[in-house]
Amino acid sequence: MTVEGTYEELTSGFLKLTVSSASGANAPHVGDAAYALNVPGYVFILKPMDPGSDQIIPMVKSGSCPTSNLSANWVTVTAERGMNASDSNQDFYGTFTFDPASSQASLPSRYNFDQTDLGSLSLPPGSCNEGVLTLTGADMFLTDNGGAIVHLGVDTPSDPSDDQIIFGFAQQSIGDVANLAGDYAGLAFDGNRTSGTGIFPVSITCDNAGNCTGKGIVDIDTNTLTNESVDITLSTADNPSTGFITGTVIDTNQPGSTPGKLGCVVNLNAQGSGKNIISCVGQSPGDNTKIFNILFISK
Structure with a gap:
């Protein structure tokens, strides 16, 4: 399969990829679009094209085999x-x-x-x-x-x-939660979600104290957000060891629900891009037996 196309950077923090030509078995159609998160020269995360899929498509810039530990x-x-x-x-x-x-x-x-x-x-x-x-x-x-x-x-x-x-x-020291302050675009997965795909795009803002608010993105092209939100608290940097941060996630739309625990790994200024990458795994705030994931990248 061969696919060619164009891309544009959106205010939502995502890239929009549009097919201009395609050939081969099961090739997409001209005009089909996909959305991705990108850190130039490092990592590229494609949002599932199938609306029913719960699988992201991650790609990295190819490296070499290690010569030291x-x-x-x-x-x-x-x-x-x-x-x-x-x-x-x-x-x-x-x-x-x-x-x-x-x-x-x-x-x-x-x-x-x-x-x-x-x-x-x-x-x-x-x-x-x-x-x-x-x-x-x-x-x-x-x-x-x-x-x-x-x-x-x-x-x-x-x-x-x-x-x-x-x-x-x-492995990289975070130092202080204030180093994570800023606006992010991300993809979240909630194993407790009962309608639609478990993966959905989000917009996240974190303050200097590690308090983050995330809202779902209804329209990635226009950066239209939902009124519903989750509160993420990134509380302790370099815990339980260097490069990790722990915290909680609360669904503000489910009063009385038990906060989910989070463990996150951080890459500051990834590849000198000026962008932070935060990838968290945790418990769904709606059901602590279910998995909650969120990956967010600086805008």
Whole structure:
């Protein structure tokens, strides 16, 4: 399939991609449009084109295989189907290391939503070729600054229920929640959502104290927002370890609902772009057993 088109930057913070020509099986039609979040030269996140899909399409600028020890923070972006967000024995974010000399990979820390470290985990040896690190059951697509997109479940291609997508960022100190203040565009997933797709575009504003308000975007082209909102509190920087921030999410439209706990990984000034990337996994404020994800990028 070959697709050509144009793009424009919208005030909503998204890119709009419009097809001008296409050929090949199942090619899109001329005039079809898609929307994406972008950090130039680093990461490109495509919103699902199928309105019924709950799968984002992440892409990164291809990096090379590491020649020295690799250390990264990771966070679950797309969880395995049926994962229980209230399970205290389940890890949702943590740290990763890879030693190219021994081809040994490990997870030194694995955190649940109570910020409890569930202990280290050694992984089977891996191999790397042209920036793709292959481990048993997983492919890691490496960036040129120590980040990665990880696809778990590749050893069972006929069973999508065990697929997971994980983002990895180079370990970097946040320092202070005030460093995250600003306006963001993002994509959110709420496993408790009962109507429409679980993934939806959002506009988020964070103040110097880490108090963020997010609203759904009804029309990405015009940046028309809903009246409904969620309140996200990013409370403790570099917790439970360097490069993470923890907090809560509250659905202001559901009075009395239990706030969901969040664990987020942060990349400040990604690739010198002036843009921050924040990727959070947490509990849905409507049902703490369901997964809530939000990825937001500075406008």
